[in-house]
Amino acid sequence: MALLLPLLVAMVVCSYGSVSSLGCDLPHNSVMLTRRTLDLLDQMRRVSPFLCLKDRRDFRLPRKMVDGVQLQKAQAMSVSQLVLQQTLQLFSTDHASAAWDETLLLQLRSELLQHVEALQPCLVQATGGDSSAEDPSLALRRYFRRIHLYLKEKKYSDCAWEIVRSEIMRAFS
Amino acid sequence: MDNDFALLWSRNHESASNVTFSAEYQTSEMDYWVKLPGCQDIVDTKCNFSSPKLDVYEEMKLRIRAEKGNHTSSWNELDSFILFDKARVGPPEVHVEAEDRAAVIHISHPGRGGSMWALDNFSFRYYILIWENPSGVKKTFSTDNLTERIFDLLPETTYCLEVKAVLVRERKHGAYSPVVCLNTTVENMVPAPENVQVYTKNSNFVLKWTYAPADVTFRAQWLPAYSKRIHRDDSDKWKPIPACENVRTTHCTFPQDALAKGNYFIRVQASNGNNTSFWSKEIRMNSEQYIPVLPPAIVMKPSSESLHVSVSFHDSTSNFHSLTYEIIIWKNTSNTERRIVERSPEFTIADLQPLTVYCVRARVLIETYSWNKSSGFSDAMCEETKPGGSPAVWIAGGLVIASLVIPLVVCALRSLLSCLNYVFFPSLKPPSNIAEYFSEPSLKNLLLLTTEEQTEKCFIIENTDSVSVKESTQAEDEHKTYASQTSQDSGHYSNEDENAGSETSEEFVQQQRGHHT
Numbered sequence: 001m002a003l004l005l006p007l008l009v010a011m012v013v014c015s016y017g018s019v020s021s022l023g024c025d026l027p028h029n030s031v032m033l034t035r036r037t038l039d040l041l042d043q044m045r046r047v048s049p050f051l052c053l054k055d056r057r058d059f060r061l062p063r064k065m066v067d068g069v070q071l072q073k074a075q076a077m078s079v080s081q082l083v084l085q086q087t088l089q090l091f092s093t094d095h096a097s098a099a100w101d102e103t104l105l106l107q108l109r110s111e112l113l114q115h116v117e118a119l120q121p122c123l124v125q126a127t128g129g130d131s132s133a134e135d136p137s138l139a140l141r142r143y144f145r146r147i148h149l150y151l152k153e154k155k156y157s158d159c160a161w162e163i164v165r166s167e168i169m170r171a172f173s
Numbered sequence: 174m175d176n177d178f179a180l181l182w183s184r185n186h187e188s189a190s191n192v193t194f195s196a197e198y199q200t201s202e203m204d205y206w207v208k209l210p211g212c213q214d215i216v217d218t219k220c221n222f223s224s225p226k227l228d229v230y231e232e233m234k235l236r237i238r239a240e241k242g243n244h245t246s247s248w249n250e251l252d253s254f255i256l257f258d259k260a261r262v263g264p265p266e267v268h269v270e271a272e273d274r275a276a277v278i279h280i281s282h283p284g285r286g287g288s289m290w291a292l293d294n295f296s297f298r299y300y301i302l303i304w305e306n307p308s309g310v311k312k313t314f315s316t317d318n319l320t321e322r323i324f325d326l327l328p329e330t331t332y333c334l335e336v337k338a339v340l341v342r343e344r345k346h347g348a349y350s351p352v353v354c355l356n357t358t359v360e361n362m363v364p365a366p367e368n369v370q371v372y373t374k375n376s377n378f379v380l381k382w383t384y385a386p387a388d389v390t391f392r393a394q395w396l397p398a399y400s401k402r403i404h405r406d407d408s409d410k411w412k413p414i415p416a417c418e419n420v421r422t423t424h425c426t427f428p429q430d431a432l433a434k435g436n437y438f439i440r441v442q443a444s445n446g447n448n449t450s451f452w453s454k455e456i457r458m459n460s461e462q463y464i465p466v467l468p469p470a471i472v473m474k475p476s477s478e479s480l481h482v483s484v485s486f487h488d489s490t491s492n493f494h495s496l497t498y499e500i501i502i503w504k505n506t507s508n509t510e511r512r513i514v515e516r517s518p519e520f521t522i523a524d525l526q527p528l529t530v531y532c533v534r535a536r537v538l539i540e541t542y543s544w545n546k547s548s549g550f551s552d553a554m555c556e557e558t559k560p561g562g563s564p565a566v567w568i569a570g571g572l573v574i575a576s577l578v579i580p581l582v583v584c585a586l587r588s589l590l591s592c593l594n595y596v597f598f599p600s601l602k603p604p605s606n607i608a609e610y611f612s613e614p615s616l617k618n619l620l621l622l623t624t625e626e627q628t629e630k631c632f633i634i635e636n637t638d639s640v641s642v643k644e645s646t647q648a649e650d651e652h653k654t655y656a657s658q659t660s661q662d663s664g665h666y667s668n669e670d671e672n673a674g675s676e677t678s679e680e681f682v683q684q685q686r687g688h689h690t
Contacts, residue, residue: 082342085295092294092403103433106397110435113399114459116295117317118541123342137342138255141292142230148292 031066031079033087033172034115040108041169044100049166052159059146061171065136074122079136081119083172086144088112090164095156174348175263176224176287178256180209182237182249184218196220196237200228201253209235225288229256260289262347265299265338268405271355272451273328274365276303279405280319283338283347290340295402298341303334306354318401324454328360363450366391366423366441371456373429373463380417381424382441382453389443393417393425398436398457411440434461459544466548469498469537477559479523486518486537486548497538499547505530505555527561 033041065079090096091108147164154160180196196212199205212220227233236250266281282297284290290297295317303323304311309332314323326332333354338347366382373379380393394411401407417425438455469486484498500513502522506529513522525531532555538547 078342086292088399089292089294092399107433107435109399110397110433113295113402114436114541120341138230138257141257142228144292145228145230 031076031083031172033080033084033168034111036111037084037087037108038169038173040104040111041165044104044108044165045162046100047158047162049162052162055154055157055159055163057150057163059143059150059167061143061167062136062139065139066171075136077119077122079140081116081122082137082140084112084119085116086140087168087172088116090144090147090168095151096161099156099158099161174261175284176260176289177221178223178259179219179221180212180235180237181219184239192216192239192241194218194220194237194239196222196235197248198227198233198235200231200233202228202231206236212237214240223287224256227256227288229260229289231255257289260345262290262338262340262345264348264350265297265336267334267336267350267353269334269353269355271357273358273361274326275322275324275451276326276332276334276355276357278321278323278334278336280321280336280338281405282319293340296340296342297338299336299338301334301336302349303332306331306333319403319405320401320407322455326357328357331356361448361450363389363443363445363448365450366443366453369439369441369453369456371439371458374426376429377426378429378432378460378463379424379426380414380439380441384423384443386445389445390419390421391417391423391425391441391443392419393439393441394452395432396438396440396455398438401438414439417441429460429463432460434464435459459541462541462544462546466537466539466546468548468551469535471533471535471551471554473533473554473556475531475556475558477527477561478525479521480525480531480533480556480558481521482519482533482535484515484518484535484537495540497540499536499538501534501550503532505532525558527558530555530557 088109091100091105091112096105147167151160151164182194184192184194193214193216194212195214196209197206198209199207209220209222211222232253232255234250234253236248238248239246263283265283266285268279270277270279278301280299282290282294297317299316299318299321301314301316301321301323302311303314305327314321331354333352335349335352337349339345340347364384364386366384368383369380370382371378371380382391384391393414395414396407396411400410404410414425414427414431416427416431436457436459438457440455441453443450467487469484472483472485474481474483480502482500484500486496496516496518498515498518500515500522501510502513503510504526522531522533532553534550534553536548536550539545
């Protein structure tokens with residue numbers, strides 16, 4: 001038994017070594033934002049969420065597209081790229097520039113862009129030409145569209161942005 | 174294309190004139206049909222509609238019917254589809270600016286103002302095809318930026334270009350824009366700086382470049398990298414670097430914390446008082462790549478022939494970076510070092526000698542798609558491996574275990590044997606008390622269960638054969654049923670005496686009998 005553990009460790013280490021240094025293959029297979037992104041989003045908070053209770057909205061995150069169980073690893077990276085890209089889009093608008101701290105926003109956009117570019121080679125066309133409700137990329141686009149429409153409806157108020165900020169953090173951490 | 178779609182149909186050739194067509198649509202979120210704007214009361218067999226208010230990612234159904242006066246045909250429904258999938262990428266809008274040796278290209282992404290590509294500001298890649306008019310070689314440049322500069326052109330020359338957009342993830346290639354031509358200007362009196370580079374010194378960034386003519390001042394600007402992907406005209410987004418304003422040297426130094434951690438473009442311009450040069454080629458740098466990384470901490474757990482090592486590294490680097498750990502291990506008493514590279518922060522170094530002091534240092538290498546950096550080596554951590562597996566200890570342990578285990582094994586074997594004996598070699602003696610109780614020989618004989626006939630002999634004078642046959646079968650039946658009651662085996666009783674078999678098995682069998690009777 002004492003010999004078995006180092007053997008297992010060696011096997012795991014060997015399998016890591018065989019993957020290219022920055023392949024599209026990571027230990028986790030759920031869709032998530034980078035640690036630094038979540039860090040920055042956390043720091044960006046301006047308004048207490050308790051003041052915005054009446055603005056709460058269910059954006060109907062397609063949970064099973066984001067959960068680890070449903071996705072294969074290759075898909076998880078591709079879908080993560082989409083989430084990073086859409087988050088970057090959300091926070092790159094002029095409305096976002098007006099709502100958030102300039103320095104934090106600059107760092108957030110930089111961080112997101114870096115990974116949007118880095119994960120570009122990992123893009124997997126999910127279901128070829130057959131687009132159905134099961135395509136995670138379409139389901140996530142619908143989700144982000146709902147967020148954009150919500151912000152427009154609420155005229156980009158501080159509370160609306162706070163709801164969106166905490167929604168993104170909650171959904172992809 | 175982009176936001177505009179055309180619906181085509183064919184008319185029934187029997188229909189007369191004065192027939193118009195109207196269409197309706199329904200998305201999966203609605204449960205009613207809505208008139209499709211642009212496709213009401215159409216005389217032709219084609220109508221155009223666009224997508225501004227529609228959800229381009231939802232499944233949609235269309236239906237169309239013919240109308241004449243008050244009469245309408247039935248609805249003809251199309252298979253459902255998703256607008257986003259059906260859409261084709263249109264040409265981007267392109268504007269150019271000419272410099273002496275470069276062309277500045279401003280690109281607007283396709284379908285601007287429409288809802289089709291509203292969420293795709295960062296999803297396009299642009300391919301620029303440029304050639305020297307009229308018949309130069311066509312060169313292709315690809316870029317993700319909306320503002321792009323193409324350098325190394327000749328002054329006072331006409332160049333033409335066209336641009337197409339590609340939706341990368343969906344692999345949709347768009348149409349080329351109309352060709353746009355430009356004339357590069359005469360060569361500027363003040364040339365632009367060249368070979369711009371950035372490196373770190375202490376906790377500063379040093380920006381340097383090459384420049385031949387003398388008596389000029391320089392200034393430098395920075396721009397966050399994402400800006401080029403959002404704004405088609407970045408000219409008003411560049412910000413000056415204060416420490417590099419009006420410098421006379423071909424380098425300038427500014428503190429690292431002047432720029433927040435991120436991706437930037439930097440460019441330099443020369444001025445001789447009256448005239449300024451065009452901007453130099455932009456270099457891209459990631460300030461994170463220069464921020465020093467602290468060495469990691471090591472925790473070690475020794476065993477007799479190996480060391481389990483845990484490396485902990487605290488940094489808010491992204492989980493999409495690749496981390497590698499480089500370890501150096503040496504015996505305290507010698508100088509020979511062994512270098513190991515690991516990808517996991519927890520690992521074991523094997524093949525070590527027991528009761529030896531080993532020392533370990535570690536450093537972290539961070540790799541991203543464009544740069545890498547490493548920390549310094551941590552301080553040495555030393556641990557002594559445990560005593561080895563000496564034979565004496567093993568023998569003592571083995572004896573103790575053996576003295577506990579062997580009796581158990583013996584017992585188990587014995588009970589197994591007796592069980593087997595019972596099954597295969599049953600004793601035929603009933604328990605002694607029962608034997609005493611039953612004094613009658615006939616019953617006693619029944620219990621003894623031999624293969625010999627034990628029925629009473631009845632003699633009937635006539636038909637002896639049939640009777641005897643009957644009796645024998647009856648006895649056999651009895652014998653058989655009796656057999657099934659007492660044991661699993663059928664018909665395999667040996668003719669052994671009760672003295673056969675070991676004593677223990679006999680007792681065992683008698684006890685069994687006791688149960689059954």
